[in-house]
Amino acid sequence: MSDPTIATILVVEDDRSLRALLRDELEGLGHTVVTAAGEAEARAALHEHRPALVVSDLRLPDGDGIQLLEHVRHAGGGREIGFIVITGFGTIEQAVDALKKDADDFLTKPLDLDHLGLSVGRVLENIRLRRRLSGYEALHGREGFHGMVGQSAPMQQLYRSIERIAVTESPVLIHGESGTGKELVAAAVHAESNRAGKPFIAVNCAGVPADLLESEFFGHVRGAFTGADSTRRGLLQAADTGTLFLDEIGEMPLPLQAKLLRVLEDGSLRPVGADTEFKVDVRIVAATNRDLEQRVADGAFREDLFYRIDTFTVTVPPLRQRGEDIDRLAVGFLAAAARRQGREPPALSPEAHAELAAHDWPGNVRELANAMERALAFAGDQQIDATDLPARVGRTPGAATPTRGEDDRSLATLADVEASHIRHVLDAVGGNRRRAADILGIGRRTLYRKLDSSQSGGL
Incomplete structure (x- = not known):
């Protein structure tokens, strides 16, 4: 299956010009695009290309998008393939039905290409999270907790903190270095809460263009601004009764912080261009690798919002503090990578184990996952040696650079x-x-x- 960060996307659309527009836009974002004009072509493309995401119109010449969605969910890949529905005027009820059948999002015609890019990015990020959870399943048990793997004392303390905090309705602020798995912690808080089974919406505050932030969070009505050709609900409405995870909240602009504070205080929001307000019931879980108190001192973050979201704080330990968990994670990532390639995972040599333990992992769990993926590409079928690891990992700090001849990877x-x-x-x-x-x-x-x-x- 393709890597969801640079994805293969299947576009299913009968309208040739719209199909071409979608291909150009998505290829411009770096993705590989496969197209189909109807349901039969789409099913064949699913089998041949195994895309990470399907973007399909509801109305197809030989069927409909709902049938294709059901095929994807029940026969073609379960929840590991994303699905975005495109709907025209008069088919909103069908789009809502599609969401109930596990579509990830729906877009209305005429398409807003900026929102298309945001929706695709958000769905692919959720797929990445689901695949990571799936990759950990072999290691679950008492040493795992909602996709997080670790028996070390810092991780056991983290699990207990999540269990205590999750049952409240208060906001949660997650601290941790880049790559430690803050999104997994947020998902675990949701799964352990009374909101489990309700929407869990994740958004990277630094990944949304500034001119779209308010519309993305609060939605807008038709005609609210140039290009607003249809009414669109925002992330807060999409997360109603559930949890909204705000990653990199320290990057949120000050004007939006003020509006978010009001939602936290009384549950009220007003879509861009609307005359009336709506009430939502959303739990906010935020994450940052920044010092928010320093951001407050610098005038870049509202003090009142900081104290509101800092009701409960969870700190995710860096990988260098997790001792024996490094081996468990390495083996799990190696097994998941080998499974994706349809091969048996090779063993780690004693020297490779020693190098993994000696490295300080500045990129944390994300760096370890990438290191195992790379090592598998270089290793033989039987064993991964220290020389198969990336150069920055496969050398004990302070050790002299070894001489290995002209093919020296260092x-x-x-x-x-x-x-x-x-x-x-x-x-x-x-x-x-x-x-x-x-x-x-x-x-x-x-x-x-x-x-x-x-x-x-x-x-």
Whole structure:
């Protein structure tokens, strides 16, 4: 199955011009696009290409999108394939029915291409989370908790904190370094709460363009601004009765912080351009790797909002503090990567185990997952040696650089240096590709192309 961060997307649309527009837009975002004009073609494409996401019109010449959705959910991939419905005027009830049958989102015609990109990104991120949870299943038991793996004392304390906090209705603030798995903690809080089974909506506050933030959170009515050709509900309404997870909340602009504070205080929101207010019942779980108190002191974060969301705080331990969990996670990631490739996972040599234990893992769990993916690509069928690990991992800190001859992997190629720097920047911005591209001084298409060509190297 394709990597959901640079996904293969199946577009199912009878209208040739709209089909071409969707292909161009999604390819412009870095994705690989496969198209189909009807349900029969779509089923064949599902089998051949195994996409991460399906974007389908409800009305198809040889069936309908609901039938295709049911096929995907029951026969074609379960919940590991995302599904976005496109609907025209007069079919909103069908779209709502599609959501009840596990569609991930629906878009109305005429399509807002900015919202299309946001919806696709959000659905693919949720797929990534579901796949990570699935990859951990083999390690579940007493050493696991809602997708998190670990028997170390810091992780056991984290599990107990989640259980105590989840049963309240108060906001939760999750602290942790980039790559520690804050989204898994948020999902666990939701799963342990009385809201389990209700919507769990996740959004990266740094990943939404500033000019779309208010509309994305609060929705808008038709005609509210140029390009608002249809009424659209926001994330807060979509999460009603459930949980809204705000990742990187420290990056939220001050005007939106004020509006969010009101929702937290009395549950009231007003869509952009609307004359009336709505009431919502949403629990806010936020996460940050920033020092919010310092952000408050700098005037970049509202003090009243900080104290409102800081009712309960959970700190996710960095991987370097988790001792024996590193081995368990490494084996689990290795097994999941091997399963995706249809092969048996090779064993880790004693030297590889030692190098994993010695590394300080600045990129945390995300770095470990990428290291195992890369090691599997270089390893034989029987065993992963220390030399199969990325150069930044496979060398004990302070040790002399070994001499291995002309094929010495510690003498990095220019491509390796570039890939390592891109990974460093992505980790620093929490995986936000838009911000990473700006920092690197390249376009997003260029970044996607470099990521795509470097997948075998662990990016």
